[in-house]
Amino acid sequence: MHRQRWVTALVLAFGLAMLVGCSGSWAQTTPGVFTVYVGEPQNALIPGNTNESNGGEVIDALFAPLVTFDDETLDLTYDGVAASVSSDDRLTWTIRLKPGWTFHDGTPVTARSYVRAWNWNSLATNGYVSSFFFANIAGYSDLQSLTDGKPRGTEMSGLRVVDDLTFTVTLTSPFAIYPITLGARAFSPLPEAFYDDPTGFGRKPIGNGPFRAETEWTRGRGITLTRFDDFAGGAAKSPGMAFRVYTEQSTGYTDVLAGSLDIMVGLPEDARGTAPAIFGERYLTRASSSLTSLAFPLYDPRFADVRVRRAISMAINRDLLADIIFDNSVTPARGFATPVVDGFREDACGPACGFDPEAANALLDEAGFDRGEPIDLWFNAGSGHDQWMLAIGNMLRRNLGVDFRLRGHLQFAQFLPLQDSKGMTGPFRTAWSMVYPSIQYYLAPRFAASAQPPNGSNSAFYANPAFDAAVAKADAASSIAEANRLYQAAEDVLVADLPHAPVFVGVIQAVHTQRVSGVRLTPFGGVDYASVELLEVE
Amino acid sequence: MIRYIGRRLLMALPVLLGTSFLIFAMVYALPGDPIRALAGDQPLPPEVIAQLRAEHNLDDPLLLQYLKYLAQLFQGNLGTDFAGNPVSETIALRLPITARLAIVAIIFEIIFGITAGVLCALYKNSWFDNLVLVSTTMVVSVPVFVLAFLAQWLLGFQLGWFPVAGIANGWFSLILPGLVLAALSMAYVARLTRTSMAETLGADHVRTARSKGISELRVVTRHGLRNALIPVVTFIGADLGAMMGGAIVTESVFNIPGIGRAVFDAVRNQEGPVVVGIVTMMVFFFIFFNLVVDVLYGVLDPRIRYE
Numbered sequence: 050m051h052r053q054r055w056v057t058a059l060v061l062a063f064g065l066a067m068l069v070g071c072s073g074s075w076a077q078t079t080p081g082v083f084t085v086y087v088g089e090p091q092n093a094l095i096p097g098n099t100n101e102s103n104g105g106e107v108i109d110a111l112f113a114p115l116v117t118f119d120d121e122t123l124d125l126t127y128d129g130v131a132a133s134v135s136s137d138d139r140l141t142w143t144i145r146l147k148p149g150w151t152f153h154d155g156t157p158v159t160a161r162s163y164v165r166a167w168n169w170n171s172l173a174t175n176g177y178v179s180s181f182f183f184a185n186i187a188g189y190s191d192l193q194s195l196t197d198g199k200p201r202g203t204e205m206s207g208l209r210v211v212d213d214l215t216f217t218v219t220l221t222s223p224f225a226i227y228p229i230t231l232g233a234r235a236f237s238p239l240p241e242a243f244y245d246d247p248t249g250f251g252r253k254p255i256g257n258g259p260f261r262a263e264t265e266w267t268r269g270r271g272i273t274l275t276r277f278d279d280f281a282g283g284a285a286k287s288p289g290m291a292f293r294v295y296t297e298q299s300t301g302y303t304d305v306l307a308g309s310l311d312i313m314v315g316l317p318e319d320a321r322g323t324a325p326a327i328f329g330e331r332y333l334t335r336a337s338s339s340l341t342s343l344a345f346p347l348y349d350p351r352f353a354d355v356r357v358r359r360a361i362s363m364a365i366n367r368d369l370l371a372d373i374i375f376d377n378s379v380t381p382a383r384g385f386a387t388p389v390v391d392g393f394r395e396d397a398c399g400p401a402c403g404f405d406p407e408a409a410n411a412l413l414d415e416a417g418f419d420r421g422e423p424i425d426l427w428f429n430a431g432s433g434h435d436q437w438m439l440a441i442g443n444m445l446r447r448n449l450g451v452d453f454r455l456r457g458h459l460q461f462a463q464f465l466p467l468q469d470s471k472g473m474t475g476p477f478r479t480a481w482s483m484v485y486p487s488i489q490y491y492l493a494p495r496f497a498a499s500a501q502p503p504n505g506s507n508s509a510f511y512a513n514p515a516f517d518a519a520v521a522k523a524d525a526a527s528s529i530a531e532a533n534r535l536y537q538a539a540e541d542v543l544v545a546d547l548p549h550a551p552v553f554v555g556v557i558q559a560v561h562t563q564r565v566s567g568v569r570l571t572p573f574g575g576v577d578y579a580s581v582e583l584l585e586v587e
Numbered sequence: 588m589i590r591y592i593g594r595r596l597l598m599a600l601p602v603l604l605g606t607s608f609l610i611f612a613m614v615y616a617l618p619g620d621p622i623r624a625l626a627g628d629q630p631l632p633p634e635v636i637a638q639l640r641a642e643h644n645l646d647d648p649l650l651l652q653y654l655k656y657l658a659q660l661f662q663g664n665l666g667t668d669f670a671g672n673p674v675s676e677t678i679a680l681r682l683p684i685t686a687r688l689a690i691v692a693i694i695f696e697i698i699f700g701i702t703a704g705v706l707c708a709l710y711k712n713s714w715f716d717n718l719v720l721v722s723t724t725m726v727v728s729v730p731v732f733v734l735a736f737l738a739q740w741l742l743g744f745q746l747g748w749f750p751v752a753g754i755a756n757g758w759f760s761l762i763l764p765g766l767v768l769a770a771l772s773m774a775y776v777a778r779l780t781r782t783s784m785a786e787t788l789g790a791d792h793v794r795t796a797r798s799k800g801i802s803e804l805r806v807v808t809r810h811g812l813r814n815a816l817i818p819v820v821t822f823i824g825a826d827l828g829a830m831m832g833g834a835i836v837t838e839s840v841f842n843i844p845g846i847g848r849a850v851f852d853a854v855r856n857q858e859g860p861v862v863v864g865i866v867t868m869m870v871f872f873f874i875f876f877n878l879v880v881d882v883l884y885g886v887l888d889p890r891i892r893y894e
Contacts, residue, residue, distance in 0.1 A: 173635060174638060176638040180634075193634045195634060198641075268672065269848070269849070296839045297842065299736075300841070300842045301752075303744055304751050304842075307743070309751055462619030462620055463619035465623050504633070
């Protein structure tokens with residue numbers, strides 16, 4: 050009997066020790082610093098070598114762009130480093146910089162800071178992932194073609210420094226919306242210190258933005274930034290911020306709930322329904338630039354007839370998909386552009402992106418489509434596409450009477466090469482996000498005949514001279530407004546041909562704690578960190 | 588003894604070489620193009636792809652790639668990942684964190700597992716024995732990620748006893764993940780200790796010790812436990828070796844930047860040198876801890892000799 054009591058005492062003592070030893074909340078907040086969720090960046094923090102959103106988020110806090118965009122209208126504004134970007138012929142552009150801008154190390158931002166950086170980014174031997182941004186500058190091909198591992202040149206002939214604050218860019222062909230493209234982060238300037246030690250720079254970048262790096266980037270953990278007091282733009286409202294690396298969205302979300310993480314953009318799937326009620330005003334949404342479509346393998350005779358493509362597109366109930374499958378975390382797509390770009394039109398796609406099973410069946414009959422053979426639906430594995438692709442398959446089966454086969458077994462590393470080598474046997478999932486807010490970015494890079502793999506992202510292998518001509522005409526327009534009108538004409542060509550069936554546009558969701566206010570989502574899918582204000586609640 | 592350890596370490600060399608080649612070949616055999624996947628939806632210019640492929644020797648045949656890797660290795664260079672980060676740096680950055688987590692987990696395993704097992708053997712079929720039986724069965728049958736999320740939600744978020752995630756609170760941050768990581772093994776250790784201990788307590792030498800009038804505590808610890816621990820030590824040693832390889836699920840849920848997550852990402856990105864570097868190191872740890880266990884046998888039971 051006494052032995053049992055001994056055991057009971059031991060168990061109780063242990064329980065008590067647990068209770069006494071650990072009480073209170075473990076919110077990990079640092080005074081003067083707000084924390085932001087981020088995934089591990091793919092590459093070192095160099096603007097020209099970053100084209101994914103994780104690294105991009107950090108770069109955006111450290112660097113200020115040449116040009117900016119109005120938050121509401123998305124019109125081009127000059128609140129960045131450039132005072133003006135002008136051209137008489139849309140071929141040679143003169144970029145004038147504002148005086149007084151400096152890098153975090155105190156050196157001035159000059160025309161040379163841009164020209165040298167752009168040349169460096171374009172040099173094939175550096176292997177930077179964003180080099181394609183500079184492809185329309187005269188002389189780019191000299192830096193890209195290698196003989197015996199050596200490029201033909203190291204400086205593009207199209208770039209010329211006029212004086213400390215002026216440089217000119219000569220393009221290979223007229224491009225009316227060129228100033229808009231300069232908002233992309235690949236065009237950021239680099240200080241001279243970069244060239245002494247690019248590796249060190251990639252860990253602790255010296256930028257020209259509202260925040261400067263306080264610590265080095267530690268992989269798996271993050272970085273702490275402090276306000277750059279000599280910033281020539283609008284000063285950051287908070288004295289500091291930190292990016293914290295997470296591998297799981299759900300862990301980050303729990304940390305926000307517990308108050309240990311202040312801002313998180315992108316919510317885990319299971320939180321999308323409940324977050325608005327939990328966070329109230331601290332739950333933010335905004336239409337994103339991400340457009341998800343079903344691309345048709347135009348090289349497959351089965352999908353060569355536009356009537357078949359229209360029928361499939363019209364058999365998809367986009368409203369139902371957005372509501373039921375996505376909990377309205379996406380909106381139906383009815384065009385080839387997204388609402389966050391200049392030149393977007395509501396319902397540009399018209400009846401071809403509407404839901405009309407009757408008309409769809411009539412089209413399929415007309416085209417003599419073989420309903421006995423299932424339609425293959427392709428998507429890459431492990432990225433959460435299974436459920437909505439299954440829903441699409443069910444819609445095709447119910448509305449068109451054609452069975453389907455899901456082809457979602459390939460990882461990205463296998464899926465992409467197959468897609469590039471005309472290996473798709475049915476409609477396949479494809480997505481696109483903007484790097485500058487123009488309708489143009491949703492057209493030429495995805496549908497120009499010259500953008501077919503391996504040279505670009507035209508994975509449907511679409512080729513229509515009428516489309517290419519319409520884009521070329523818009524490129525040479527005399528103003529951005531006129532260019533947008535002409536790009537819309539090119540979009541109409543796509544609507545008639547339907548190489549992709551647009552399906553949905555993403556919605557950015559974000560939550561934040563009571564420690565911060567003034568959190569504003571940008572059309573690029575990030576947060577305007579400079580406007581975040583830190584309210585110390587305790 | 589020294590000769591024995593030396594011979595065992597020498598034997599480790601071909602094992603390490605063989606495993607590294609096998610892993611290298613397996614990463615090589617993974618389908619798909621890692622460089623193409625780097626670019627995602629927006630393909631890289633062919634020149635950039637060619638540059639990256641050349642940098643990482645991806646155009647060479649398997650054997651040549653492996654030999655180039657070995658040549659590098661003998662110069663003390665573990666190679667780099669696709670982003671240009673040295674593998675040695677990744678290991679130096681992440682291994683200490685994983686090691687700390689493993690130590691915390693092993694301590695839990697030893698303290699709770701062995702204690703529970705000994706008590707169960709002493710009081711067979713008592714309520715405590717039954718409690719341990721039921722709870723260990725439960726722990727063994729619940730998947731780790733369920734346990735991890737449950738612990739995080741209940742003890743971290745709802746009760747606020749522990750930090751939800753991260754490593755900002757030092758050793759204290761590791762208690763909850765350590766407990767989750769140890770849970771499964773703790774259950775095994777308890778069961779193993781119970782069986783082994785029950786058997787030893789019934790052995791002749793224990794009966795003799797008791798009849799000589801030695802105190803019960805001394806009988807249990809010196810004569811019982813010491814003999815009963817041999818299978819338990821084997822298990823814990825192997826477990827420590829496995830834990831040094833990182834715990835992908837636990838590290839992910841609790842956002843601990845350890846080695847497990849690094850190797851997971853590297854496999855997904857098909858970064859050969861990273862996978863081989865880290866996994867070979869894991870194999871080394873596994874061999875090392877097994878050797879430690881074998882040496883410990885002699886300490887526990889002097890009848891065991893090495894030659």
